Amino acid sequence: MSYLLSLAFRNALRNRRRSLFTLVSIFMGVALYIISQSFIDGIEKTLVATEIDHEHSHLRVMPKDWLQDEDFRPLDVAFSEQPQVESLLRSAHPDATVSGRLTFAAEIGDGTRALTSRGVVIDVASYQKLVKLGDLPVPEGPEPYVWVGADLAKAFDWKAGDRFFLKAKTRKGAMNALDGVVIAGLVASGHPIVDNYSVFLPEAFGRDFLGAEPGYWTEVMARFKDPAQAVAAGEAIEAAHPRIAAETWREKTDYLIELNDIRRQHFGILVFIILLIAASSVANTCLMSGFERRHEIGTLLALGYPQRRVVVLFITEAVIIGVLGAVIGVALGTALSGYYTSHGLPLPEFNAQEAVMPMPPVLFFEWTPVVALKGLIIGFFVTVLASLYPAWRSSRLDPISALRTEG
Amino acid sequence: MGYLWKYALRNLARQRTRTALTVLAVALGVGLVMVGGTFLDGIGEDMIAQFARTTGHVRLRHPDYEKESRFNPLEFNIQGYRALREKLVALPDARVKAVLPRLTFRAMVQYTDESTIVPADKVEDESKLTDEQIFGRKVLEFAPGLGVDPALEQSYDRLDQKLIDGRYFSGQDVHEVLIGKELARRLGVKPGHELQLVSYRKGVSDTGVKVAGIFDSGNRYQNRLCYLPIGVAEDLLDLKDETTELLVFTDSYKASPALFQAIQKAGLASNLEAKQWDQIGIFKTIVRVFAFIMALIMGAIITVAAVGLLNTMLMTVLERQREIGLLLALGIARRRVVTAFMSEALLIAIIGCVVGLAGGLLGSWYFVEVGISVPPDATKNFIIAMPNTIKGVLTWSSVAWSVGTGFSIAILGALWPSFRASGVQPLDAMRRG
Numbered sequence: 001m002s003y004l005l006s007l008a009f010r011n012a013l014r015n016r017r018r019s020l021f022t023l024v025s026i027f028m029g030v031a032l033y034i035i036s037q038s039f040i041d042g043i044e045k046t047l048v049a050t051e052i053d054h055e056h057s058h059l060r061v062m063p064k065d066w067l068q069d070e071d072f073r074p075l076d077v078a079f080s081e082q083p084q085v086e087s088l089l090r091s092a093h094p095d096a097t098v099s100g101r102l103t104f105a106a107e108i109g110d111g112t113r114a115l116t117s118r119g120v121v122i123d124v125a126s127y128q129k130l131v132k133l134g135d136l137p138v139p140e141g142p143e144p145y146v147w148v149g150a151d152l153a154k155a156f157d158w159k160a161g162d163r164f165f166l167k168a169k170t171r172k173g174a175m176n177a178l179d180g181v182v183i184a185g186l187v188a189s190g191h192p193i194v195d196n197y198s199v200f201l202p203e204a205f206g207r208d209f210l211g212a213e214p215g216y217w218t219e220v221m222a223r224f225k226d227p228a229q230a231v232a233a234g235e236a237i238e239a240a241h242p243r244i245a246a247e248t249w250r251e252k253t254d255y256l257i258e259l260n261d262i263r264r265q266h267f268g269i270l271v272f273i274i275l276l277i278a279a280s281s282v283a284n285t286c287l288m289s290g291f292e293r294r295h296e297i298g299t300l301l302a303l304g305y306p307q308r309r310v311v312v313l314f315i316t317e318a319v320i321i322g323v324l325g326a327v328i329g330v331a332l333g334t335a336l337s338g339y340y341t342s343h344g345l346p347l348p349e350f351n352a353q354e355a356v357m358p359m360p361p362v363l364f365f366e367w368t369p370v371v372a373l374k375g376l377i378i379g380f381f382v383t384v385l386a387s388l389y390p391a392w393r394s395s396r397l398d399p400i401s402a403l404r405t406e407g
Numbered sequence: 408m409g410y411l412w413k414y415a416l417r418n419l420a421r422q423r424t425r426t427a428l429t430v431l432a433v434a435l436g437v438g439l440v441m442v443g444g445t446f447l448d449g450i451g452e453d454m455i456a457q458f459a460r461t462t463g464h465v466r467l468r469h470p471d472y473e474k475e476s477r478f479n480p481l482e483f484n485i486q487g488y489r490a491l492r493e494k495l496v497a498l499p500d501a502r503v504k505a506v507l508p509r510l511t512f513r514a515m516v517q518y519t520d521e522s523t524i525v526p527a528d529k530v531e532d533e534s535k536l537t538d539e540q541i542f543g544r545k546v547l548e549f550a551p552g553l554g555v556d557p558a559l560e561q562s563y564d565r566l567d568q569k570l571i572d573g574r575y576f577s578g579q580d581v582h583e584v585l586i587g588k589e590l591a592r593r594l595g596v597k598p599g600h601e602l603q604l605v606s607y608r609k610g611v612s613d614t615g616v617k618v619a620g621i622f623d624s625g626n627r628y629q630n631r632l633c634y635l636p637i638g639v640a641e642d643l644l645d646l647k648d649e650t651t652e653l654l655v656f657t658d659s660y661k662a663s664p665a666l667f668q669a670i671q672k673a674g675l676a677s678n679l680e681a682k683q684w685d686q687i688g689i690f691k692t693i694v695r696v697f698a699f700i701m702a703l704i705m706g707a708i709i710t711v712a713a714v715g716l717l718n719t720m721l722m723t724v725l726e727r728q729r730e731i732g733l734l735l736a737l738g739i740a741r742r743r744v745v746t747a748f749m750s751e752a753l754l755i756a757i758i759g760c761v762v763g764l765a766g767g768l769l770g771s772w773y774f775v776e777v778g779i780s781v782p783p784d785a786t787k788n789f790i791i792a793m794p795n796t797i798k799g800v801l802t803w804s805s806v807a808w809s810v811g812t813g814f815s816i817a818i819l820g821a822l823w824p825s826f827r828a829s830g831v832q833p834l835d836a837m838r839r840g
Binding site: 018021022024025028029032068069071072074105113114115116169173175262270273274276277278280281283284285287288291390393 | 589592708714718721722
């Protein structure tokens with residue numbers, strides 16, 4: 001067997017340029033496969049991580065009626081199951097972080113300009129364990145204060161220490177407005193809903209401003225040790241309370257994953273066709289080397305070398321080229337994807353109003369050994385499949401006529 | 408010249424399997440570019456059609472509006488837009504089909520549900536009544552308002568086709584609104600109900616309107632909008648003949664550069680900001696990203712297929728060294744040898760193009776007829792309403808691009824081997840062969 005291998009090696013090296021050209025097409029296909037997969041996995045991972053870490057945590061529980069009208073952020077939907085939901089979460093998952101929040105439609109402005117944004121009333125200590133909002137400094141003095149999303153503040157040219165007016169509908173449905181609210185700090189998380197639309201209020205001020213009774217939250221949120229626990233926890237809550245919806249991080253990011261699956265399909269078709277072209281190149285090379293060496297093969301066959309062996313010889317030769325191509329492809333793909341996995345690809349800046357997906361400013365690719373291995377296997381199989389027919393054809397040579405013609 | 412072609416053809420027929428494989432590579436490249444082009448053009452057409460309805464082919468605004476646009480300001484309006492509209496429609500050099508005024512503003516919508524009021528004859532103790540039982544249940548929501556020209560909006564935004572309940576505006580300046588289904592559900596209103604529209608430009612002002620219809624645009628943001636006739640909106644906001652933007656439409660979005668030129672030439676936008684649809688918002692980015700991806704894919708395909716062809720041609724040249732040497736010894740010009748090999752490559756390209764176009768047509772036909780469906784859930788969060796089936800559009804440019812790909816592959820792959828062939832030394836070649 002090792003004799004066969006060395007023969008195949010020698011044959012592959014005989015015509016180096018030809019082997020090199022064949023290799024190029026395989027390596028391009030494999031490299032493209034790895035880069036495209038890492039790119040899409042990177043999109044998915046970055047977006048999902050941003051969603052979990054800065055906005056949604058692992059589980060969000062709220063009344064179904066509220067969820068349906070979420071864009072209006074109503075405060076008039078009853079959430080009487082809230083204490084039970086919280087205690088259910090705490091007892092089933094003692095090591096999970098559970099917190100509530102109260103979101104409302106907040107109009108903020110500087111006197112001449114105004115915007116409708118999202119107000120979020122939080123219990124600072126527990127909410128910060130749930131999602132990362134960075135440092136939330138507390139100013140001195142008696143005035144009410146809030147933390148404003150960095151991009152939202154930028155739209156108004158506000159900085160920490162500035163004052164603005166806040167207007168919102170209260171829990172009872174009346175309008176309340178307050179001027180001179182202090183911006184205690186800015187929140188820059190990379191999640192557009194947070195950075196671009198949100199104002200965070202400490203619990204005491206928020207409840208007072210909205211006339212919300214203690215214990216009333218619009219949503220209950222939880223972060224688990226293991227993200228997978230969110231599914232079971234959500235199911236338990238929905239089973240116990242039919243009016244309540246539990247939205248896991250997975251459901252929240254489903255649309256991203258669906259979109260990415262479409263992207264994956266498209267890239268898959270492309271890579272497939274490129275590999276098909278590469279396969280035709282491999283088959284051609286194999287065919288040619290068989291034709292060139294018909295004299296040699298004829299001699300082997302005439303000396304009683306089994307046909308099966310000739311097939312294996314040709315396939316081995318093609319596989320050497322194919323595997324080498326795949327290895328180079330994996331190396332190149334890994335180098336490129338690896339670079340973007342650690343350094344990230346800066347994305348073009350989107351206009352604030354256009355960014356509806358949690359798109360971070362830098363996209364990190366997600367290279368995994370599994371993808372690299374898959375690339376290697378794909379390269380291997382493409383070459384084997386492509387060389388089958390030419391190898392079989394070369395082995396069916398008639399030794400006598402092959403030897404008669406001049407080599 | 409004819410004999411060179413014959414020679415090329417015979418050479419191709421000599422090694423049928425090899426020729427078939429090479430043709431396959433070229434054909435795959437050609438077919439893929441064609442199907443890809445059809446698909447991308449389809450996305451483009453669909454998106455442009457949707458997009459241009461919100462931007463017009465050329466959009467006019469006050470030059471300072473853009474940077475404050477997030478606040479929906481009412482300080483940077485187009486003054487006297489009605490006269491400007493007449494001038495635009497009468498533009499001599501461009502066929503202006505329509506000029507749509509749009510007045511965007513921030514408003515609050517209030518609905519009073521009177522079903523909770525206790526009738527006077529049933530009241531036993533007036534002091535025990537709640538506010539809801541006396542005045543009705545009031546629901547108040549922030550809602551973006553959009554003043555439009557009802558007749559024009561019907562033909563350009565096709566708003567009437569999105570109605571799921573009720574009817575379109577009954578006239579030009581009627582006190583009626585069309586509201587998105589999200590807003591309607593939140594307020595709990597149906598067509599025929601009365602709403603209070605509240606605005607707070609220079610103090611609070613309000614007006615009563617009747618819900619004519621409820622629409623579903625397939626997009627969460629748009630389903631919270633409140634459309635009303637622009638005259639009513641101007642009255643509410645105390646604006647006289649002012650709008651935030653004018654959308655100018657001509658025959659097709661392709662004619663927008665000409666329209667833009669005509670507007671500039673006539674000096675109609677001298678103190679305004681005029682933008683063509685493709686200069687607005689996210690579209691520029693999308694077009695750039697698509698073009699980049701397309702270029703990348705084309706590059707990869709051409710490279711892989713060209714390298715395959717290069718390999719085959721090099722083989723052919725090596726195999727036929729003796730023959731070439733003989734031809735050269737007989738006095739054929741080196742130029743002719745190059746031509747012979749290039750003809751061979753061109754023949755492969757031509758056959759490859761024919762096969763590839765046939766396959767490409769089949770693939771494109773699938774996209775044009777059936778299309779790819781995108782789950783509605785995946786797009787409902789987009790700011791631009793997206794169609795749920797993306798259908799391809801087969802254009803001559805895709806065909807041209809794919810044929811161009813086929814010939815680029817042939818020329819790139821065959822150039823070097825052909826010149827190598829012409830560099831053969833006759834004596835060497837014949838001695839060695």
